[in-house]
Amino acid sequence: MATMVHLRGVTKRFGTFDAVRDVSLEVGAGEFLTLLGPSGCGKTTLLRLMAGFEAPTVGTVEIGGQDVTRLPPYRRPVNQVFQSYALFPHLTVAENVGFGLRMQRVAAAEGQARVREALALVSLDGLDARRPHQLSGGQRQRVALARALVCRPKVLLLDEPLSALDAKLRRAMQLELKRLQRQLGITFVFVTHDQEEALTMSDRIAIVHEGRIEQLGTAHEIYHRPATRFAADFVGQANLLEARVLLQDEAQVRVSVTGGLELTVPRAAWPAGAMKALIAMRPEKVHVSRLANPAAAPAAAATNLFEARIEEEIFQGATDQLVIVTATGTRLSVVVANESAYGEIFHAGDHVSCALHADDLVVVPAE
Ligand SMILES: Nc1ncnc2c1ncn2[C@@H]1O[C@H](COP(=O)(O)OP(=O)(O)OP(=O)(O)O)[C@@H](O)[C@H]1O
Ligand SMILES: [Mg+2]
Structure with a gap:
């Protein structure tokens, strides 16, 4: 499997605090990799380093074989779903979802078809004309997801994209998202602090603890062969x-x-x-x-x-x-x-x- 995202010796320091400490990580093309860890362990910071919203203090970031360490977010073949959904309040659901396609100058008819398809995928058909304030938290989260998927990036970075959904919808979306990821062959780097979600969805899981990757392995390995006390205690x-x-x-x-x-x-x-x-x-x-x-x-x-x-x-x-x-x-x-x-x-x-x-x-x- 070719490497799609490659962090080499990445440290991110805020003032005197290292939020990410000497992390090296390879994510394969088409892989579903989950960063799993408790609040404050550095998951969002790792995603922001991949997306280009943060620059590493030490180390390099490569995407698709290209060193992107100094490239701004919009020049990276990456899309992301933020922990806070960051929708445009004055645009409708359909306009929010189609925003990236307009930036990419996709033809209007094709754009509309893709927006419809993305909305159906997240079970939001029929809500295209609403504005974000007319949606529930879970619906807003799904709009954010549709907006990222519609652009079909090489790499999709997802920061707790299902956290606002109720248990049943969340489980359905987990399966749906996993199916979609396989079908489109997009590389997913997925953040969650929910260990069940990580075990269900991931090809591999990276256990993050205090800015470090404590263990990297398949769901099966992480569950049955935890390498450290923290991994054994945190998962299951x-x-x-x-x-x-x-x-x-x-x-x-x-x-x-x-x-x-x-x-x-x-x-x-x-x-x-x-x-x-x-x-x-x-x-x-x-x-x-x-x-x-x-x-x-x-x-x-x-x-x-x-x-x-x-x-x-x-x-x-x-x-x-x-x-x-x-x-x-x-x-x-x-x-x-x-x-x-x-x-x-x-x-x-x-x-x-x-x-x-x-x-x-x-x-x-x-x-
Ligand atoms: N811009 C910043 N300046 C200073 N400290 C920061 C900054 N961003 C993050 N941190 C700190 O870095 C650590 C990791 O933060 P991060 O947001 O990556 O955690 P997380 O794993 O995503 O947590 P959560 O599950 O709560 O979202 C935290 O201690 C946080 O306070
Ligand atoms: Mg976070």
Whole structure:
């Protein structure tokens, strides 16, 4: 895959504060890359550096193989949807969406057709004559999206473009936007602080933390193999447990985790030579059953078995979240499918057997 956007050693300093710290990043042509991170971590600043609204203090920006570090925004083959939608208040919806096409001198008939197509895409057909103040926040956000898509840029930079939409519309737009991106082959750099959105939409995700890219990988890698405590904690839910080595051989490491539970971890997953590390355990990986005797359940050798008491049960719709406490006092959050009619139903106070496959434990080096 050819590289479309290439940041090399980019730092952005505001006064004495580094909002972006020595970031190097390659976005492939036609890729959907998401910058994911908490508020203030530098996501918008990274997009503004790509768009040309900020100049790097150190480093260079290339787009489509061309060094654009010193080029103004309008000379870059890039379009963007801002976090605040920045619509023209005195223009109608159709005029707002068609604005870029008029700047590009696209013929009127073709322009109108493309505006209609873009509005249909964001489910705003029929609202072309309205002005921004006559729209809801979510509708305004979709106008901004249509306005950026209609120009068919090589690279589209999207700063939390779905944040004002309700959950249902947001999910529909996520799928629609992803489909469109594939179909048009546009490179997307998408910003969100919503980890579910990032996991659903992206080819790759860059976890941004304090101005740095902490981990870059596919959704699958980021979720199943977080590389740092921050990545494990920020993406999805995880039980984060301090682990210390009790015993080890060539195949396995036996550890004691926070609260005293003992677990077996594959040797290959444990950082070589370390006596301590952090274990991240996803709540859905702990298999809970009401079987009183775990020895009765068929289990692979690589499975950790232990008993626990349910301390709390939290209804979440499709799933139930349980807080369980082991005999030694390790507290874990687990998630079970909610199969009310004929499945198991768990209640606070129940004793349960738990099984956890050793390969499902993620070991993160201690900092
Ligand atoms: N022009 C500026 N002058 C000084 N500091 C700035 C400027 N722009 C951004 N910052 C600071 O840089 C850091 C990163 O800001 P940025 O807007 O990139 O964060 P973000 O990840 O987009 O956050 P959010 O999710 O809240 O939008 C913040 O601490 C912010 O206060
Ligand atoms: Mg931002």
